[in-house]
Amino acid sequence: MRTVLDVTVCTHSTGGVGRWVRGLSKGLFAANVEHQAIDLVETHPGHISSVPYTKTISQPGWMRLPLVRRLLLRNGLLESTRASRIEKVTGFPDIIHLSGVQPQGRGRRKVVTFFDDTPWASPESHTEETLVYADNLKGLIDSGAAVLAISSWAASVAQDLFGISPERTGNAGGAAEDIFTPGEASQDILEKYDLAAGEFFLHVGSYVPRKNIPFLISCFKDADTEKKLVLAGAESWGDQMHEDIPGVIFLKSITDEELLSLYRGALALLFPSSSEGLGLPVLEAFACNTPVIASDGGALRETVDGNGLILPVLEREPWVTAIREMAAEIISDSLRISAENAPRVTWKDVAEKTMDFYRSLL
Numbered sequence: 001m002r003t004v005l006d007v008t009v010c011t012h013s014t015g016g017v018g019r020w021v022r023g024l025s026k027g028l029f030a031a032n033v034e035h036q037a038i039d040l041v042e043t044h045p046g047h048i049s050s051v052p053y054t055k056t057i058s059q060p061g062w063m064r065l066p067l068v069r070r071l072l073l074r075n076g077l078l079e080s081t082r083a084s085r086i087e088k089v090t091g092f093p094d095i096i097h098l099s100g101v102q103p104q105g106r107g108r109r110k111v112v113t114f115f116d117d118t119p120w121a122s123p124e125s126h127t128e129e130t131l132v133y134a135d136n137l138k139g140l141i142d143s144g145a146a147v148l149a150i151s152s153w154a155a156s157v158a159q160d161l162f163g164i165s166p167e168r169t170g171n172a173g174g175a176a177e178d179i180f181t182p183g184e185a186s187q188d189i190l191e192k193y194d195l196a197a198g199e200f201f202l203h204v205g206s207y208v209p210r211k212n213i214p215f216l217i218s219c220f221k222d223a224d225t226e227k228k229l230v231l232a233g234a235e236s237w238g239d240q241m242h243e244d245i246p247g248v249i250f251l252k253s254i255t256d257e258e259l260l261s262l263y264r265g266a267l268a269l270l271f272p273s274s275s276e277g278l279g280l281p282v283l284e285a286f287a288c289n290t291p292v293i294a295s296d297g298g299a300l301r302e303t304v305d306g307n308g309l310i311l312p313v314l315e316r317e318p319w320v321t322a323i324r325e326m327a328a329e330i331i332s333d334s335l336r337i338s339a340e341n342a343p344r345v346t347w348k349d350v351a352e353k354t355m356d357f358y359r360s361l362l
Helices: 016-031 066-074 082-090 128-142 152-162 187-192 213-223 254-264 280-287 300-303 316-329 332-340 347-361
Strands: 003-006 035-039 055-058 095-098 109-114 146-149 169-171 200-204 226-234 246-251 269-271 292-295 309-311
Touching: 003 016, 003 280, 016 035, 016 347, 035 109, 055 095, 066 269, 066 347, 095 254, 109 128, 109 152, 109 347, 128 152, 146 152, 146 332, 146 347, 152 169, 169 200, 169 347, 187 254, 200 254, 213 226, 213 316, 246 254, 254 280, 292 300, 292 316, 292 332, 300 309, 309 316
Parallel strands: 003 035, 003 095, 035 055, 095 109, 109 146, 146 169, 200 226, 200 269, 226 246, 269 292, 292 309
Antiparallel strands: none
C-alpha cells in the first residue's frame, strides 16, 4: 500500500501537533516500505523541516524571477499548482494524509488528522493562523476526507462535530519518543536551571488559555511546599505576560535532552488543562517513570488510564492538596509505582494502528 504523509505542519508547530506528526512519520517509515513524507517548503520560507526522509515539493521556476513572481503570486498561481507539483513527487498513492497547512494533494483516499475541537469550541485560544488551518481541515472533511483522531475521545468529538460516521473515523493514539526513558537526570542540566532532582514540579506545554497555567501557579503558591515549579515551553500568549514569581521557573525553549532530565528529576508532571486531544507530555512522563497529576479535561482520563492521579478541571482545593501531599511524599510512592506500570507504546505501534485504518478505507 502506497502512503503519503504531509509533514508541512511540523515546521509551523513546535508543540504537540508538530511532535505528533513527526512521531507518526517516523512510525510509518518503520511500518511501511512504500511510505513517503512530503513538505511544502513555500509555506515556511527560510525554515528547513526537521522530519527525517522528507521529500520537498519544489517551487515553480518563475519564483526565482522577482517581477514575474510578484504578478503570478497575485493571481494565485502558486497555490493553484500545488496539487500537480505534489503529484509529480508522490504519483497517485493509495492514501494521502494531509495537514491543514496545505490542503492540496491527490490519492485514492484522503485522510486528515483531528487533534481536538478547540478551534471551534474555544477559538479565543487560537491564533488567526491556526483558525485558518482549522477551516482548511473542515473543508477537507466536508469534501470526503476520512479522519484519523489522536484518541478515542477525539474520534467521538470529530463524529459529533462534523457529522461523520464511525467508519470514516480512526483512532491512532500517541507515543513518547525513544529518548524518553527512566534513569538519572543530568546534574549539569539541572544545575543550569538551578534545580535539584526531587525538588521541583514540572509542566510541559505552551501558555495557551486552555492549559490553565495561571491556575496552576496559583495552586502551587497556595500549597506552600518550598519546592519549585518549572514551566517548560511556557511562551507568552496575547496580553498574558510572565511575572517574576518566587519558585516558578519559565523555560521558553529547551531541547529534548534537557526535557528528558526535567522529566527524570521532577517530583511529578502537573497537567491541569481544560481540554486535551491526547496529552503527549503525559506519555513522555510515563516513559520516564515520572508520576502524573492531571485534570479530567478532554482525553486526559483516557491517556492517564488509571496510571496517575486525575483531578477535576479548575477545582482549586483538590489541586492544592495533591501538590502539598506529593511534596510531603504522602502519595509519591503510589504514583511513581503507577507510572512505572503504565504501558509503553512506540510510534511504530501508532503507525500500525494507522495502517489498519488506511486499509479499512480502501
